[in-house]
Amino acid sequence: MNQTPELLRRLLRAKDHMDRAPQETWPIARLAQVSAVSEAYFARQFRQAFGLPPHRYLLTRRIERAVALCRDTDLPITEIALQTGWSSLGTFGRIFRDITGQSPGELRARLLPGTAVPAPECIARAASRPDLKTSVSEKRLGGGGSKKDAHTPEVT
Secondary structure, three states: OOOOHHHHHHHHHHHHHHHHOOOOOOOHHHHHHHHOOOHHHHHHHHHHHHOOOHHHHHHHHHHHHHHHHHHHOOOOHHHHHHHOOOOOHHHHHHHHHHHHOOOHHHHHHHOOOOOOOOOOHHHHHHHHOOOOOOOHHHHHOOOOOOOOOOOOOOOO
């Protein structure tokens, strides 16, 4: 099913809103309104266009930002969680670990400044982009793949 250029522009508008402010709450109703389409249609078309449901895409952006803040700042983990849109430190830590394979503190310890030559930010983001094609619950149950297990077939 092909998507028209007009629809893709509308979906990109919603995606751009999430990219600009991933710390904000982005319910499907709000994103559909930004795109000027119905909620169910928005959710289906967003997934078809970008390969991820809107919520998983937003989680990707939040975790990418949290990884960058852990790497590039000395902000407390609690402040990083709040700045990236999490209201619960426990939820932030659990999802961060489920997606990246380590806690924010462990990641920060591994990425201490001066231990390696820093890569350009675009390369670092691409390399550390979370793999959210498998749900977090599937990863927890051991049924899903992870970035480290690239040969595992994709679960849709």
